[in-house]
Amino acid sequence: MAGLSYLKRALDSSLHRGDVETGNGHDQDEVKLHQVRCLLSEYGFTTDQITRVYKYTLTKSRNEETLSEKLAFFRSILGSNDDVARIVAAYPKMLQYSLENKLMPNYQFMKSILGRDEVVAKSIRRWSALLCIGIQNNLAVKVSFLRESGLPCSSIAKLMENSPRVFGMSSTSKLEESVKKAMDLGFKPSNPLVVSAIRAICQISGSIWDRKVELYRKWGWSKEDFVTAFKKHPSIMFTSEEKINKVMDVLLNTFGFSSSDVVKYPLVMHLSVEKRIVPRCSVVALLISKGFLCPSFATYAGALRTRDEIFVKRFIDKYPEHVLELWRKFRPKDVV
Template structure:
């Protein structure tokens, strides 16, 4: 095993009972099992760093049966191994809790071959049942139906990890500024995870300036929030910056400089240096 130097103290601190187990009868055996399963020593180390309990638990009783359940349901091997390597804590729950989470993800209807299936398992593994209920009630208080919450979760499971305050602030802004309904947002739920201060508000300001100057008409859709910063700058800022110079504030200027874009000039010159 190659846990030495600076990597060793944090590992032992995360699971002090490592010191209580036999090196030969448990730690090395588990490490070798993981190394074989994950195809490399580096992958095994990544999994253990994610959850050092993998070194001390009974893998045959705790983890491997869950992997078999996922495999039998049709979850691809690469998705299962990625789950074990990067989110192994989600496989350390008691069997009854894992069964509950697994059944819930199945009921949602996420394709087991999609990486979203694993993401949904991870999210629900981190979210106690009472927290899930509280999140659903929060959505209902914002005008959502439970079916719309399920649709949103199936498309972007991490929308359920956003704080209640963040969801409320974004939803209220989406409704008042863009006229988006809960049904519309549920079909593009990633927007709920966006930072209000860093993405939602600055992009809304760009469109407000363009609207006031007559350069943009029509509805602002989720796509305008979801596109990458570089594409957004090219399409909605640099294209109009000569006619509407006030569109560029300090925040926008910083992003333009970050991507190496050129302010001004013909459309052909408004290109990314590295594009």
């Protein structure tokens, strides 16, 4: 068997060459490399993607399964060659796992939780390594724990669909600690938001978690305020520290809101300061100053949460003589 460095040179050579001769004197490794290249090309792999996966396709499978069978299996789940190429190139190690003993059983287990192929595909697109981890000593144990903790099947499925890394990268003990912490913060197993809470607690390290809690405290939140906001919108903990400072500074120092106002509508922590918060709040502030709107944070929050077309209809088109010039300054593309 040729060494890895030789195989890489052979692959690089074959990628820039036409058909490879198959005469008696030709190196069989290079022939194999050419065959792999052709097969991957049929599935739409680019030259760079082929280079990424070559060492995994050239390792002889212990059960003699072929690369073509695995690629066909991935396409049967994902539905397109583009997805197959992207996902395999991102995690080529999956090609070394047995189709019969690992990839297919994991797919079947995921489908028993998620129900539909399109949902399984969505989960795999987010984190394909879920197809390669142990079932009995990992996936099944975690799913059983979540069921025993009282989470309904729909919540377990939503967690696997949107946050598959929770099942793969987190240990069982970490998952158990995360569920306990979510319950201690007041989440009920039946609450659909418990999924977002578990995801946040599980995926954010303890030190970063503590830093963000302290940062919210510095902007005026008490411990109770944080719990209230987190229960309404657990994803506030995925907001970066830089973004927390930026949003709070604009809302409190530019527009004069209180920190308790933000507790009531924590969704604003995810909005773009430049594209959404400043333009919309500026328009609302102008309309309030002219007596057209009620001067409350609820008015601002409602304007911030609505879709672009609805906001323009309610706040721009309704009062063009007052706010059109201001809106054009911030969002010229939205002005016809």
